[in-house]
Amino acid sequence: MSSAHEANIAARGKSFSLKAILNNAGIGLALLLVIAFFSVTTEHFLSSNNITNILTQITINLILAVGMTFVILIGGIDLSVGSVMAFAAVVAGKAITLPGLGVTELILLACLAGVLAGLVCGILNGVLSAYWSLPSFIITLGMLNIARGAALQISGAQTIYSFPFVFEEFGSKLIYGVPVVFLLALLLVLIAWFVLNRTVFGRLIYGIGNNEEAVRLAGHPVFWYKVAAFTICGLTAGIAAIVYMARLSIASPIAGIGFELNAIAAVIIGGTSLSGGRGSVIGTLLGAFIIGVLANGLILIGLSDFMRQMITGVVIIIAVILDHYRARLSAS
Structure with missing residues (x-):
């Protein structure tokens, strides 16, 4: 790779960082406004117990959304993460x-099995969509059904439970009122931020989303970068499965229905463009917070499930419209 091309990639990475800061400032302001609104309209919104509940509730969606960010940045989409999470949970539950094994060995084996199950699904999604240049929407829609069917088959359509106490305790453990599972999700966000903003791999993920052909002509293996993005998404689905099991003390083959939509919503609300090439995992974090705070606050003010779904849908549509105008401003 030429020094001029390296300098171009570095400059582009700095540009993305500046845009990410500006976008996230707006998203952060929106989050503060939502928090302020519910703080005034509800009595217990800012109580320590409710804050802990919010952090716990957004954890799984945040973990899934971190992986989804990589896929959407390359201009793809993954509709299978909810089903893959259920499949990984059932594999880990089994x-x-x-x-005949000790508690420590069982927990390590379960974590390894669940993460590997997610990885395999992610690799398949990436290889099938990248090798034949097929729309990831179709490939992952197929994987959605494959993974769900596999989860039902392996479990006999039965929920798996009776996990070791130490494993269940991890799902409810707090450190100064902050759930340990949320800290795990936050660690994944920080790792993803470093990868996307401080490595050549991350800059090329942005580059593929902006101009895939240019990255290919520069001599980079676009195929493997695409596979890597989907693999990361599968990995986070496997991690989410372990967190889900620890939190609820079950592994259900019907878990995760609709979770892919929540993850996509967090990414889009966080400012990542559906067309790829623009966005930030910090924005995804803020997007997940907006969804979680909105859901929690609407429950506290007594709105029905139907109204909550409608309002969340309106927020998603507004986020997509704003993304459209951001794209036009960037192009001008």
């Missing part, structure tokens, strides 16, 4: 209930 592993953690095996007889």
Whole structure:
């Protein structure tokens, strides 16, 4: 790779960082306004217990959204993460209930099995969509059904439970009122931020979303970068499965229905463009917070499930419209 091309990539990475800061400032302001609104209209919104509840509730969506950010940045989409999470949870649930092993061995085996199950699904999504240049929407829609069917088949359509106490305790453990599972999600956000903003791999993920052909002509293996993005998404689905099991003490084959839509919503509300090439995992974090705070606050003011769904849908549409105008301003 030429020094001029390296300088171009570095400059583009700095440009993305500046745009990300400006976009996230607006998203952060929106989050503060939502928090202020519910603080005034509800009595217990800012109580320590409710804040802990919000952090716990957004954890799984945040983990899934971190992986989804990589896929959307390359101009793709992954509709299978909810089903992959259920599949990984069932695989991990089967592993953690095996007889004849100690508690530590069972927990390690379950975590490894669940993460590997997610990885395999992510690799398949990436290879199938990148090798044949097929729309990721179609490939991951197929994987949605494959993973869900596999989860039902492996579990016999039965919920798996009776996990070791230490494993269940991890899902409810707090450190100064902050759930440990949320800290895990936050760690994933920081790792993703570093990868996207401080590595050549991350800059090329942005580059593929902006101009895939230019990245290919520069001599970079676009195929493997695409596979890597989907693999990361599968990895986070596997991690989300472990967190889900620890939180609820079950592994259900019907878990995760609709979770892919919440993850996509967090990414889009966070300012990542559906067309790829623009966005930030910090924006995804803020987007997940907006969805979580909105859902929690609407419950506290007594709105029905139907009204909550409608309002969340309106927020998503507004985010997409704003993304459209951001794209036009960037192009001008």
